[in-house]
Amino acid sequence: MSHYFDNYKKQLNLLLDRNRTLKYKYAIFKAVKEGDVVIDFGCGTGVLGFFALQAGASHVYAIEETSIIEYARRMAIKNNLEENITFIQKPGKEITAEDISGEVDVILSEPVSNLLLEGDAWSSIEYLKQFLKNDGLVLPVSGSLLIVPVNAPPEVFRDSDYFLGGTNVYNIDFIELPRTVFYKSTLGESAWLTSPQPILEVNLLRDTLNDTFENSVKFSIQQSGQLVGVEFFFKLNIFKNITLSSRDQVTYHNWTPLFAPSSKQSSVCSGDILRITVSTEMISPYKAIWTLEFDHHSKLIPYNDAWWETDSAIPTLAPGVMLSKAGLLLLNQEDYSQYDCENDLEWDFIQLLPKPLNCNEMCQIIAQSRKHEMTFEEIKNRLIQLLHKLLMNSLINMPIPKERFVFTRFSSSIHIP
Numbered sequence: 001m002s003h004y005f006d007n008y009k010k011q012l013n014l015l016l017d018r019n020r021t022l023k024y025k026y027a028i029f030k031a032v033k034e035g036d037v038v039i040d041f042g043c044g045t046g047v048l049g050f051f052a053l054q055a056g057a058s059h060v061y062a063i064e065e066t067s068i069i070e071y072a073r074r075m076a077i078k079n080n081l082e083e084n085i086t087f088i089q090k091p092g093k094e095i096t097a098e099d100i101s102g103e104v105d106v107i108l109s110e111p112v113s114n115l116l117l118e119g120d121a122w123s124s125i126e127y128l129k130q131f132l133k134n135d136g137l138v139l140p141v142s143g144s145l146l147i148v149p150v151n152a153p154p155e156v157f158r159d160s161d162y163f164l165g166g167t168n169v170y171n172i173d174f175i176e177l178p179r180t181v182f183y184k185s186t187l188g189e190s191a192w193l194t195s196p197q198p199i200l201e202v203n204l205l206r207d208t209l210n211d212t213f214e215n216s217v218k219f220s221i222q223q224s225g226q227l228v229g230v231e232f233f234f235k236l237n238i239f240k241n242i243t244l245s246s247r248d249q250v251t252y253h254n255w256t257p258l259f260a261p262s263s264k265q266s267s268v269c270s271g272d273i274l275r276i277t278v279s280t281e282m283i284s285p286y287k288a289i290w291t292l293e294f295d296h297h298s299k300l301i302p303y304n305d306a307w308w309e310t311d312s313a314i315p316t317l318a319p320g321v322m323l324s325k326a327g328l329l330l331l332n333q334e335d336y337s338q339y340d341c342e343n344d345l346e347w348d349f350i351q352l353l354p355k356p357l358n359c360n361e362m363c364q365i366i367a368q369s370r371k372h373e374m375t376f377e378e379i380k381n382r383l384i385q386l387l388h389k390l391l392m393n394s395l396i397n398m399p400i401p402k403e404r405f406v407f408t409r410f411s412s413s414i415h416i417p
Ligand SMILES: C[S@@+](CC[C@H](N)C(=O)[O-])C[C@H]1O[C@@H](n2cnc3c(N)ncnc32)[C@H](O)[C@@H]1O
Pocket: 005, 006, 014, 015, 041, 042, 043, 044, 045, 046, 047, 048, 063, 064, 065, 066, 068, 090, 091, 092, 093, 109, 110, 111, 112, 119, 120, 121, 124
C-alpha cells in the first residue's frame, strides 16, 4: 500500500517535534487514569499509546493502517510493554467489536495536518466513538482551523514562489502554470489585514466529525492594502489548557502556517467587509480540493447579510446609485433640512473626495435644500448625479480606485496533493 505515513521520515518528523510530543505526553499524563483502557488511533510508531501505559493505562488498542505499525510492535517489545498493547493493522473504520473487547475510557489520536483535517482520520474517530464509554474522553478535546486575509509587500510578490504564475521570474513567463496550491507561509503577522477567525471549530467528543466542511467567515478589514490570499493555521486543545498550534514558535516544528494565494488581487480598505467561504471535497483518501470564495464589500455600501444570499440587489446597481444609497441613508426626508455640511463631512463617501470639492458642490446642494428650494426627490437626484459624475471621473481628475465601489466576488480552487 502506498501511503503518506508509511514513510518512516514522516513519522520521525513527528517524534522530532518535541513541542508536539511533550505536550501530548503532559496531556496524556493528566487525562489517563490508573487502569484506563485506551484506543491509540493512528498509532504510527506507537508513542502516544506508550505514554498512556506509562501514565497507568491497563491496556492500549493501537490501531494503524500502514506498515509503520511493525516498528511500533518492535518498540513495545523493547520497552517491555507488549503484554498491555494489542496492535491492529487496519483502517479505523474496519475495527469491529471482535477487535476491541468492551468499552474504552479514552480515544487518543494526533490526526492533524497543516489544515487540521487529515485524510479520513476525523470520520474514523467518529466511527470509533461507538467503543467509548458514556463518560469517556477523546484527546485532543477540540481543534480549530483559523484563517486570515493577508497583504503582501511588493518584494514578496517579486521574489516568492507564491507568485510564480504570471510575473516574469527567471526571465520566463510562468503564466500558464496553475497557482492553485498551498505554500508554506513566511508572511508573518504584519501581513494580516485583520484578526484571524476560525473557519472550522470542532469538539471531538460532542460534535459529529467529518473529513470535509463548508463554512463562511465575515471579516472587517483593519488595515488597508492588497488582498493577495489567505493564511491558514490550526489550534488544538489537547487537554485542559495544553494547546498546540501550527503557529507555535519553536525551533523544530512538524507543521507550518499555509498560504493560499487568491486567483485575483484586490485592494481593500479599512472598514471594508470581506467574506471568505471555504469548502473542501475529498477526491481520494489523501487528496482534497479546497475552494476559497472571496466576497469583497466596500465599506461605502451598507452591509446586509441578505445580499450575500441573493446576489442581486446591490451588485446589479450602477456604482453611483450604490454610493448614493450609502449616503442617502443618512439623509432622509425628515432631517435633510437640518443637514449641516460642515459637520457632516464624515459621511463615508464624502471622505473620499477632496475637501474643496465636497464643500463647493455638496454645500451648494445642501444650502439649497436648507432654503427649501428643492424637494427631497430633487436633492436626492442632484446628489446621485453629482456622485455619478465623480465616479465617472468626469468632474475631477482624481484617481478614485474603481474597486472601492464595486462588490467583487471571485474564487480560487486549491489542490492538496
Ligand atoms: C500524524 S500521524 C500520528 C502518529 C502517532 N500517533 C504519533 O503521534 O506520532 C497519524 C497516523 O494515523 C494513521 N492513520 C491515518 N488515518 C488512518 C485510518 N483511517 N486508519 C488507521 N490509521 C490511520 C497514519 O498512517 C499515521 O501513522
